[in-house]
Amino acid sequence: MTVASEVKQTLASLKGVASTLETFALHEENEESNELLTRNTQRVKEVIDYFEKRLATMEFEEPEYKGF
Amino acid sequence: MPEWVITLLRSTGLFLLALFLVRLMGKRSTSSLTFFDFVTVIVIGVIIATLSLNLIPNGINGLVTLAVWTIFPALVYLLSIKYKAVRDIVHYKETVLINHGKILEDKLMKVRYTPEDLLSALRKKNIFNIDNVEFAVMEPTGDVSVLLKKGKQPITAKTTGMPVGMESVPQTVMLDGIIMDEALTAMGLNRQWLHTELEKVGVAPENVFIGQVDSGGQLYIDLFDDAVIVPAPKTKELAYVTLRKAQSDCEAYALATIDQDTKGMFANSAKILLEVANELEPWLKQ
Incomplete structure (x- = not known):
């Protein structure tokens, strides 16, 4: 596996976690837990952003690894 | 009418009356009866039994006694809810049996407890060693409640400093x-x-x-x-494990990358994900 595809895999699983956390936050009624979940979802999304930027650079430098 | 039909009717009537009276007495469970409750209940029971067997020559007398023994306790209960002084007389106060780990012999005498009784009451609470007890009190119902010494109390999440997830009621x-x-x-x-x-x-x-x-x-x-x-359902555990996996992936990428900026980005991501995983751990791993 190339580096790009590995990074893509991690990115996909992070996106999965972020949406799972979002679902939990939607259901959770306890304010403290809700805040905890929302805050941490934001942090995971921040990491997702880093990854997406990095992937864009990778694909620009090595276009042969573009796409899935 | 034959004798037995009269008995049947009388008993049925008294049965219904007893049901009504019990409702009137209020909703205290039998296990938390005070001595006063106990006496009242026995008197009412005996009166109803003698009445239904027609052991009292004049039935009216019996009914009057029954009325007194139900109305008075009901009245006393109402008063005792309102006034603390009445409450202390009717329900007794609780009696401290052990204070600061020392048995108060005079109090034990006051509640007519022998040392054996005290030991047996403690054993029922799974305490076999007097030394573990900081404080013990006899409730008005006769139960003994015990506070263990700090070091002998069961550990809780708080005493161990373990973070726990907030959970609302399912x-x-x-x-x-x-x-x-x-x-x-x-x-x-x-x-x-x-x-x-x-x-x-x-x-x-x-x-x-x-x-x-x-x-x-x-x-x-x-x-x-x-x-x-x-x-x-494994969603929570799965989310936690995925977070951990992503974190270690980031660390691996950081190690494999030569470019300093990218290396920093991956290291930073790993750090954020570690924090997220740690913060969510008590919530996701229940």
Whole structure:
């Protein structure tokens, strides 16, 4: 596996976690837990952003690894 | 009318009267009867029994006695709710038997307790060593309540400094195969959602004995058919494990990257994900 595809895999699983956390936050009624979940979802999304930027650079430098 | 018919009618009438009187006495459970309750209950019971067997020559006398013994206690209860002085007389005060780890012999005498009685009461609370007791008190009902010494108390999440996830009350959304709409609505869910969740685990709604939804919206079910194994919801654990995996991936990328900026970015990501995983751990691992 190339580096790009590995990074893509991690990115996909992070996106999965972020949406799972979002679902939990939607259901959770306890304010403290809700805040905890929302805050941490934001942090995971921040990491997702880093990854997406990095992937864009990778694909620009090595276009042969573009796409899935 | 034959004698037995009269007895039957009288007993039935008194039975109904007794039911009504018991309601009047209020809702205290039999296990927490004070001595005064106990006396009242016995007197009422005996009067009703003698009346229904016609042992009292004049039935009116019996009914008057019954009235006195039900109205007075009811009155005393009402007064005792209102005035502390009455309460202390009727219900007794609690008696401290052990204070600061020392047995108070005079108090023991006052409640007519022998040392054996005290030891036996403590043993019922799973305490075999007097040394473990900081404080013990006899409740008005005669039960002994015990506070253990600090070091002998069971550990809690707080004493160990362990973080715990906040959890709201789970809602019971299905009972005996019937969907509880009220509970579903309280969670902000609907029947459609429930059917989808059941379909996911491949279970027919009629087969569900109890179904509960926890605060995170995960459905836990118990089936009538115990031969069917239902997978426990793993979403929370899965999210936690995925977070950990992503974190270690980031660390690996950081190691493999030569470019300093990118290396920093991956290291930073790993750090953030570690913090996220740590913060969510008590919530996700319940």
